Amino acid sequence: MREITEKSISDWIAEVPVIADVAAMKETVWMNDRLLPFDQAVRNSELTMDDVREASERLKRFSAYFQKAFPETRKDNGLIESPVCRIPEMQRAMEAKYGERIPGDLLIKLDSHLAVSGSIKARGGIYEVLCVAERIALEAGYLHLTDDYSVLCEEKCRKLFEKYAIAVGSTGNLGLSIGIIGAKLGFRVTVHMSADARQWKKDLLRSKGVLVKEYQNDYSAAVENGRKEAEKDPFCHFVDDENSRMLFLGYAVAAERLKRQLDEAGIAISREKPLYVYLPCGVGGGPGGVAFGLKMVFGDLVHCFFAEPVQSCCMMLGMATGLHNEISVRDFGLQNRTIADGLAVGRASGFVGRQMAPFMDGCYTVADERMSALLKMLADHENIWLEPSALAGMYGPVMLAPKRGGLPEGCHLVWATGGSMVPADEQQKYYQQGSLACREY
Helix, strand or coil, rough: CECCEEHHHHHHHHHCCCCHHHCCCCCCCEEECCCCHHHHHHHHCCCCHHHHHHHHHHHCCCCCHHHHHHHHHHHCCCCCCEEECCCCHHHHHHHHHHHCCCCCCEEEEEHHHHCCCCCCHHHHHHHHHHHHHHHHHHCCCCCCCCCHHHHHHCHHHHHHHHHCCCEEEEHHHHHHHHHHHHHHHCEEEEEECCCCCCHHHHHHHHHHHHHHHHCCCCCCHHHHHHHHHHHHCEEEEEEEECCCCCHHHHHHHHHHHHHHHHHHHHCCCCCCCEEEEEEEECCCHHHHHHHHHHHHHHHHHEEEEEEEEEEEEEEEHHHHHHHHHHHCCCHHHHHHHCCCHHHHHHHHCCCHHHHHCCCCCCEEECHHHHHHHHHHHHHHCCCCCCCCCHHHHHHHHHHHHCCCCCCCCCCEEEEEEEECCCCCCHHHHHHHHHHHHHCCC
């Protein structure tokens, strides 16, 4: 048996039983035994609601810039935000297909349709680049905190930013968000992309003037190469998806906005009707940041679950063993190969895993075929088109129902993380894969 931190897989299974399902590549659920009541968990958190509010205020300062640079944001007054809506036809279809009742409302949060870069990465990824741009412009005297930030569209600011570089390692969507906003501001942007990244994402980035470097290895190798290269350039900021607090807080801002949307829709979250949120998870920054924000806003009234591919369940393994980024899915015989390119990560963020350990309710895994089948079902029943990774969250209520002896009444929110920018021919391929998968899944 392979040894992992001086334990064999059989020893790990004896200590953490869910590893038996993981190693057997079965869809499974892990409930977090380190979850704490909110008032206890928040006491020891290195990040607070004040940090989230600071991020929110920074994004408001940039609203004038976005309205000028990206006219599609004008309808939301320069904020990059997505709608939330009920999906009753999908709810009925899933109940009929899988034989599990989903009590309460089934909703979807369409980060897949966020402005600028069409995925959840339009939150954290764009936010980190804005942090860098603001700092540089303030230090140069080209900007003051009380200014109209549309000044950043001026040529003198572009010339300033051209002196600086931004780099990131990505499976796709984070690279898109960093590349699109970075290039628009004037930065020299390099995106280090793993073998899992879709060709259309690479082509789109290159069309924006972004340098794309490709690797035959997985996500971790792309990140490591990007980090090493960036260290050689004193004018380069590396967006560290594995450890960035800026990314994390940019995602966390979503929570207060969601609260307003639910209030406007007349959906009250309470002890009698708690909020269940299902978040597709790769390295962990996006879902971790959103979940953190949700806990800050809703406390014990929200229950958050990470959803991962069967072959790439790095966060489940990291949190269940307590080793976080010290272990990889490959240590347990998994190959980290999945149709869900945005989730094709073999080693989780240690920062996110440790930060979220007392806040998260659990994790579950989903087969690639299941994501494909759900993609087709959602297109058929709600005319909502996503990329496969965004469907990982959809299976959450079904997965958790048997684990909990039936779900209590609540509000079940699926976080759709990407899809609106997928080219039509690629989307049709996904749909065809879903048609085949629906026979068994």
